[in-house]
Amino acid sequence: MIHITFPDGARREYPEGITSMEIAKSISEGLARNILAAEVNGEIWDLSRAIGTDATVKFLKWDDDGGKSTFWHSSAHLLAEAVESMYPGVKFWVGPPIEKGFYYDMDLGDRTISEADLEKIEQKMKELAKQNNSYTRKEISKKEAVEYFEKKGDEYKLDLLQNLEDGHITFYTQGQFTDLCRGPHIPSTGAIKAIKLTGVAGAYWKGDEKNKMLTRIYGVTFPNQKELDEYLIMLEEAKKRDHRKLGKELGIFTIDEEVGPGLPLWMPNGTIIIEELEKLAKSFELEAGYKRVVTPHIAKEKLYLTSGHLPYYQDSMYPAMELDGVKYYLKAMNCPHHHKIFAAEQRSYKDLPLRLAEYGTCYRYEQSGELFGLMRVRCLHMNDAHIYCTREQFAQEFRAVNDLYLKYFKIFGIEKYVMRLSLHDPAKLGEKYINEPELWLETEAMVRQVMLDAEIPFVEVKGEGAFYGPKIDVQIWSAIGREFTLATNQVDFAQGRRFNLTFTNQHNEPEIPLIIHRAPLGTHERFIGFLLEHYAGNFPLWLAPVQVKILPISDKSMDYAQNILKELKNCDIRAEIDERSEKIGKKIRDAELMKIPYMAIVGEKEATENKLSVRRHGVGDKGAVSADEFFETLKKEIKEKI
């Protein structure tokens, strides 16, 4: 007999070799029906796998992450079975579960799969799911496995096998499909009730662009149709938040083919948001001791050779323009220009920290496939600054930048983000990262310590650092789930020396400063793209391009409306009158669609009482208030940025 311990601490005795499914059945039939896999001693197992020793067992249902991932992984096998039956000779690479669903990478030879084919594959999967075939596990020797795939001529699975140890190799079979797989799987295909293949795209084998491109099919499955329907509705909702759609509807920005891909044109409404953000940044930076500078958009090649950017990033800079034998580049970053400002004057330790700030315009020739609305562009306006400081000052300065992040995030109500300590990859020293292993470790430790001292939660990721040093990136997700770096705070141990930047220290010796590169508001492009989605277009009053729309009931109230407009403008409130000869219902509808925070409805009644009927966007009629009271409310709300 063996002892099984459950998460609530209960212990029961069972015969050796019992399966989790049998244990579940011994507890209740209902439980047995709802479980997908079991966590046995912390490892996820098939329910049909025999347990040979004392163990802790936790049953995994659909609501558990482990349950979902097992369900989706099994769904990937079902997809492969369907594809294999329809496209004989197809070879498979890997088919993992992902955050929402699963994919399977495959080599179809010279065949292609279109969106229309996906529906057919989906149908086939539904058919196969109904057969309710069991997923059966088989331990197999490496030799047998190699023979199996050699016979099949499957170089992909053979490649996978190379890295597997004999004695730990398993095959899983369901219906007509057998796959090399570590598992685990759900008991049988019948549990997969709702299936949606969400896309087909190319994906490089092993994620390396030098390798062959495989076909990747994405899908998502659910244990019932209702959850699938809800998921599809959620996707539709997310699309409505997409900044590309909102940006067009609200007149924020446009991208014109003739101007160029990735070169957004900021329309009047978008420009207002830019100006408000800059006002905020300038006041915060002034308070935090920054000094503002302005630098040109181009520079000679020499500058980027000195900084070291050119060898790393030439491919993603606009090509040089050559004048009288001298090459000039559009700047892709502001740091070298700022370094030259540091170098322009003699510096003493008494001048440090020196903080130079600029909303700098940069141009980056991003790969065409990378462009994405405002989130990834070729012309960007960066909330940039460089802090030149001593090693002793570093921790305080770096932390002050983090505090600035948090101050901004509070204003914007940004809560869903991850702080990422981006480290170098030792394997790519000299290639992607400056070859200074000790300086890397030292500065990484410095940054880590600042974060720990400040008690700010963060994750560490290797291979995400800048070429000149580690950084703290703030990762956010777009409406459709893409990850972006919103803000960044970087250490640079390299450029100070490359530019021969020095200050005179207390001992009258020249010393190289550490440099912090930081962009708490990222770029206008990405930040406003993010804000559009974050607020779903419903900007807080202080940011709203039009803060008040005055809606006269009829032309008879137009003079009163004009007076109100004048007074609002005197209060620096952005307001407009809807002068069209439309009914009030139409005017309200259009103002609501434009997501204008306040509507001031004025008719004869209001005019005689010097009042306004206030309507709040998304809320509705707030009743009549005196004009003065309305102005005060708005001024307060703008000032408090709520």
Added chain:
RNA sequence: GCUGUUGUAGCUCAGGGGUAGAGCACUUCCUUGGUAAGGAAGAGGUCGUGAGUUCAAAUCUCAUCAACAGCUCCA
């Protein structure tokens, strides 16, 4: 950059080898209406661009540009 898909009016989209359609938006007129669409008339497109096939191309073929999805990349 790679793989796939798409490109028709300002926007959303239908159509499809015989020379272009809807709704919304726009313009004008009527209407002066009290909290999410009042009515009528009108204007607007060489169907992304270039070439080829054809008596005839917006429609078929090729190239090219751009957008979209994913991959790769991101100072």
